[in-house]
Amino acid sequence: MSSTTPVPGDPFDITTRSNGLRRRRIVERLFGALAILSALAAVGILALVLGTVVAKGLDALNWDLFTKSRPLFGQEGGIADALIGSIIIVGMCMAMAIPFAVLVAIYMSEYASPRIATFLRLVLDILNGIPAIIVGIFVFGLLVVGHGQSAVYGAFALAILMLPMVARATQEVLDIVPRSQREASLALGVTKWRTTWNIILPSAIGGILTGVVIAVARVAGETAPLLFTSSIAANAVSFDVSHALPTLPVAIFAFSESPDPGEQAMGWAAALVLIAFVLVMNVLAKIFAGRKQRQLEGG
Amino acid sequence: MKKSLAAALALVALVVATVLATGATAAPTRSQAGTLTGAGATFPFPLISKWIPEVGKAYDINITYSPVGSGGGISAITARTVDFGASDAPLSSSQLDACKGCVVIPWALSATSVPYNIPGINGRLRLTGPLLAQIYMGEISNWNDQRLRAINPGRNLPDLKITPVFRSDGSGTTYNFTEYLSSVSRPWNDKVGFNTSVSFPTGVGARGSAGVAGVVRNTPGALTYVDVAYSLANKFSFATMRNSAGKYTTPGLRGIQAALSQLPNKVTSLSQLKIVNPPRSAGPLAYPIVTFTYVIVPTQSNKAADLRRFIYWAVTQGQKFGPPLLFQPLPKTVQAFAYREIKKIQGGT
């Protein structure tokens, strides 16, 4: 057929005889099967983890859980105090981190020179990668030593974790807003800060909310920073943020190491509550992301 | 679009509000009466748990206690992040210095049991200190080892690997246990020594008395050292230990009582409260791994009055809650010592 000599083993040589083609087809099928199998197996295992938590958590759910506090030795109890403590601390964390993060993102997107913006992006990405336990040690050394634990310090530690996530998400969304919007607004005589505040931010709100919600979901489950800042707390519901408050992750940590089947059951139930919260946050994130998408498309 | 967003947010807000309301109204909240925060040993936690509601009723003091381990208690009170600390291990002189004016008061007394999980074996096995040291050094690694069978004739010890479990956090129970091993086993004393935290040659670590109990419960072949109240609560089988009189004794009230034989008539310092591995003169019932457990309080505190009330109650009326949990009530000499120390807590209202 041709004057070219078939090069043995060359996968791109279409002139080889069917032997080579057969081998290639077999390899193709093999790897295809391997990919499918390992993917399904992995996903199966992951689903197993989720399923176990949900099943054991559901098993342990009862009304007591939400009306009683962490039990003393040999008693019954619940997670009411930990749940409320978590809500309070995460709420404070959001109040601390979100304004700060949005401001940093605005600076990066609206005011900073490209080089500074790149530098800040790197700073934020590095902050994002700092292990949570290091943040815990940091806040411990900075604030807790000499003053005692408190919910505020715990919220501060979580805010440090939340900051880079929200800042980066906000900055990326701000960057997507078309230049034309800014230019039009400035041309009309609107001040720069009003432009940013009243025009740019609102159009980015979908993306910002997405970032916030994902960050909250992540931060609500963090244990290490709270171990150092809010772990010695009363066995009762308390709203006193100047002292340590019990929290869900720390409670789960304690329950997980307990020999008492009752406490282990509470651990599963608390884990289920935490996962349910994370699930809701992720669904919200999808809703906000959809909204952002529609807004961008709608102009 | 906007509606679904608003609806989602409203739903989340509603759920959060419901949770806050339910918890706040249904669960008992802390009143603004006197509050005392403490942290420390897991060893006395069963007894302290009984004290907390009683003291609340008697004096309207809200007490919080976090069982983080003796090491954690010493650190916390030294840093004054709590009002009182608790430890089963006495403070070393450098720790006392670091604490800057702390007084250490014995407030409970119990034994360290050696529970195990051997499927098929019910009831008590016999162990000796030197053998226990060898197990924790990895020299005896199977339950059917000849040396264990020799002291347990007639027991069908299975071919099962021994998993020694130890406390990975700073623990007064570790202090008690390793002090015992150091006094009965020269190799242990030379190689490992005793402290609230030591470098265990082998085995698995877990946090807190609850943690080690948990590992034993889940692991066939596991063995650990833990306050006898935890063994009881988890229905573990625990070992009878050979004492200096050559008898195998249990960590019950009589065993603990007999171990106090060396106490002087008047206790003037903490060093006289060393009761581990009592000599032969203590008698056949003495259990060798017994320890006092202490509360650590600053002499200058603005919660001084509440602290004095609490600790005084604990060493007098509180003691009657002890026996069901195998805490032996404090002997009178130790109570007298405690009263003298309590008086040193001054300051504030």
Added chain:
Amino acid sequence: MTTVTQDPAAPGPSLESRGIRLGDVLFRGVAIVAAAAATALLGLIAYKVIEQAWPAIEHFGLSFVWTEAWNPVEDQYGALTFIYGTVVTSVIALLLATPISIAIALFLTEIAPRRIASPIATLVELLAAIPSVVLGLWGILVFGPWVAENLEPWLEKWLGFIPLFGGTFYQAGMLPAALVLTIMIVPITSAICRELFSRTPRDLTDGALALGSTRWEAIRGVMFAYAAPGIAAAVLLGLGRAFGEAIAVAQVIGGSDHINVSLFAPADTLGARIASQYQGATSPLQQGSLLYLGAILMVISLVTNVCAQLIVRRFEKQRRAV
């Protein structure tokens, strides 16, 4: 010379222009402060950790890093056991997670029809969101016992001649910890890989297919080559995550002070050791040593992270050039 006539009916320029400048200046000032504070935070964290570790750094010097000891009785400390544990658990997790993540990403982008891909992708995202303490709970109560009763005996049966797979079976040890880390990393890495694969320019793969290569050859030859730096970055990011994980590892690793060849035996990592001992450190030197471990961890994760970021940035540049 032109004279500027002012219209008396127009609003006074001085007031309004002053207002504009003030608002803008304030806003910009606040934003600058925020950005500077974020940068300062990073520096402060590094400073504080090293400051708290300094007594131990001074006392032990650099030899701390290769000393295998943790003896509070004699106040002798060294980081080798924990560096070993950190590296081994993370590397095993990475060796397992990378091919699995790539397989999942390929499956979702190339093989699965849209209807199956979507729920599976959601499932994997959800798993990325499971808090580590919950994974640790599952690890202690469900997975650890299973590993000790089923996996370890099986491994010893087939691979027992390798010292890695010999020895007593424990429920807590290097192996369960490495496997828990794998489960943690897979969702993250597979999400990144999935993004990478779906963004590969179609025409490159189409070209390869047109030349007669099979689908697998096109993937291997084109997609992987194109996405290689991205995959490397994903791997490094996963590694950084594995290094820093303290809680879940602390729950299942067994807290040993010594290096043990067997993967079944208890071990400890930098983060897990800090988490379990920090509250109860008995002497200032022990406390300082724990923080020295923290400083080492911080350095390791910073280096890994920065490498990942640099690769990503170079990859972005490359991609835009294509």
